[in-house]
Each structure stands twice: as structure tokens, then as C-alpha cells.
Amino acid sequence: MSIRISTDGLAFCVYTPNSEPHYTYKRWQVKPIMSMAANLKEALTNEPILHGLFQRVNVLISTPQFTTLPVMAFQRDKIEDVFQFVFPKTQNYHVTYNLLRRSGVAIIFGIDRHVRQLILDDYPRARFYAAASTLSEFLSEKSLIGSHRKMYVYLHEGEMTLYCFNKGLITFANTYSVKGVNDCQYYILNVWQQLHYDQLDDTLAIISDEADASPLADKILYFIKDTKLIQASEDFRDTLTANESNNMPYDLQTLLVCGF
Numbered sequence: 595m596s597i598r599i600s601t602d603g604l605a606f607c608v609y610t611p612n613s614e615p616h617y618t619y620k621r622w623q624v625k626p627i628m629s630m631a632a633n634l635k636e637a638l639t640n641e642p643i644l645h646g647l648f649q650r651v652n653v654l655i656s657t658p659q660f661t662t663l664p665v666m667a668f669q670r671d672k673i674e675d676v677f678q679f680v681f682p683k684t685q686n687y688h689v690t691y692n693l694l695r696r697s698g699v700a701i702i703f704g705i706d707r708h709v710r711q712l713i714l715d716d717y718p719r720a721r722f723y724a725a726a727s728t729l730s731e732f733l734s735e736k737s738l739i740g741s742h743r744k745m746y747v748y749l750h751e752g753e754m755t756l757y758c759f760n761k762g763l764i765t766f767a768n769t770y771s772v773k774g775v776n777d778c779q780y781y782i783l784n785v786w787q788q789l790h791y792d793q794l795d796d797t798l799a800i801i802s803d804e805a806d807a808s809p810l811a812d813k814i815l816y817f818i819k820d821t822k823l824i825q826a827s828e829d830f831r832d833t834l835t836a837n838e839s840n841n842m843p844y845d846l847q848t849l850l851v852c853g854f
Contacts, residue, residue: 595648597720598846599709600656600751602626604633606643607846617850618643619842631708638716651717654849656725658753658769659684660703665693668700677702692727697734697764701727725845730757730764732848736829738762742796742820743789747782749802749810750843754778756785765789775810783817793817799824803843 598605604622620643624633638644661680668691677689687704694701703724713720729748737744737759746757752773758766766789770781782798797820800807807823815821830847 596652598654604637608643634709634712651720653713653720653722654725655705660701660724660726662699662701662767665698673702690722692723694731697730699764728848728852729845732852733757734762744797747800749804778810779813794819801844
């Protein structure tokens with residue numbers, strides 16, 4: 595089973611290899627007046643899909659509060675210092691990490707302590723991953739197609755996360771709060787310029803869990819020649835049916851296929 599926790603939502607996906615469909619996906623409607631821990635406790639009590647016996651439980655944390663370090667500079671005993679330096683007002687978070695073998699970095703991220711404990715109470719062997727980790731690993735492999743540098747834009751839940759790669763190695767990752775096409779365009783072109791990407795040769799790919807991203811692609815195409823939209827149903831057609839793929843967030847689908 596996979597549990598996805600984002601700033602304003604909960605979702606669950608159960609994989610059963612000997613049944614059709616293989617994947618059962620459900621979203622849980624959170625109550626804004628309650629904390630995420632209280633919403634999760636209610637879901638754990640009342641959602642039938644969570645009451646089975648599972649060989650493995652993965653927890654995907656979709657959060658902008660992550661930072662990256664090259665694997666060569668990573669020190670396990672320093673992760674809390676690094677996290678608190680980047681995010682000084684998150685003392686109530688448990689700090690953990692994922693080491694990424696493909697993209698060559700460690701992702702350090704935080705989990706609300708109460709949320710983490712609730713999950714461990716029910717699933718003591720649960721494994722925790724940042725959405726940035728699964729996306730980095732999956733997109734790192736995609737970026738190896740062709741010889742040019744790649745920027746991937748992921749639009750989700752009022753946020754935009756940028757991932758940049760050079761020959762499979764991640765060179766930039768960050769999340770921005772955005773309110774429309776103009777905000778997206780500003781951050782994309784700003785990072786593109788900072789990294790000295792080529793407007794004619796390098797590639798921009800846009801992935802969206804929300805509204806149609808065509809207006810953004812059309813606007814960016816004026817500045818970046820090789821701009822394209824990525825459809826989840828195309829990326830995961832060997833693993834998920836089109837109907838399953840259309841319902842799930844893209845980052846959750848990467849967790850199901852990237853082999854952590």
C-alpha cells in the first residue's frame with residue numbers, strides 16, 4: 595500500500611497483483627479546520643481500504659520543505675542541521691532523507707512528528723519518501739534520452755516544482771507557490787537563465803496534475819523552442835491502465851514504478 599500526504603490532501607493506493615484492476619486508488623477529503631494528523635487519524639479509523647494486511651507500506655510526502663545535497667557531501671548525523679538551516683521554523687518536524695542512486699543526490703525532508711507517529715503506530719515498518727525523491731529518480735532516467743539538458747516542470751496543488759538535469763544528474767530542484775501562468779513563466783525563465791540553458795537546444799517538459807497546461811506551454815514556447823507536455827498515461831502505460839493513470843497524481847505514479 596502507498597499513502598500520499600500533501601499539504602491539503604490524503605490519498606491511498608493498494609496494489610493487488612492477483613486481481614483486476616491491480617491498483618485501487620482513493621482520495622480522502624480532508625477537513626481544513628483539522629490538523630493533518632487529525633485528518634489522518636480519522637482516515638486510518640474509517641477508510642476500509644486501509645484495514646487490510648500489507649506486505650509493504652510506502653508513505654509519500656509531497657512537501658515543498660526539502661533540500662538536496664550531493665551524495666559525496668552527505669553526512670547522516672548532519673541532516674537536522676542542514677534542514678533547520680534551510681527551514682528554520684520547522685522544529686516540530688522529524689527530519690529524514692532518501693539517497694538517490696540515479697540522480698546522485700540526497701533529498702533531506704521533514705515529516706510532521708504526529709503524522710509520522712500515527713503511521714508507525716499502525717504500520718511499524720512503513721517507509722517514508724519525499725515526492726521530490728521519486729520524481730528525481732524517475733525523471734533522471736527520462737532525462738538520459740537525447741544529449742541535451744532537461745528541465746521538468748511539475749504543476750500540482752497550487753505549486754510548481756522544477757527539476758533540472760544534465761546527463762541524468764540533477765542540477766536544480768525547488769518548489770514555488772504559483773497562482774497562474776504568469777507566475778509559472780516567471781520562475782521557469784528565471785531558472786532557465788540562471789542555469790544558462792540554451793533556448794534552441796535544451797528541453798523543457800511540463801507535467802500537470804491540475805488544469806490543462808497547454809496555455810503555459812504555448813506561452814513558454816515563444817521563448818523556449820523545445821517545449822512539450824508530458825501525459826502521465828504515456829509515461830506509465832506499461833504499469834497502469836489509462837484510467838488508473840488519469841486518476842492518480844504523477845508523483846504517486848513515480849513511486850509505484852521507480853523501484854525504491
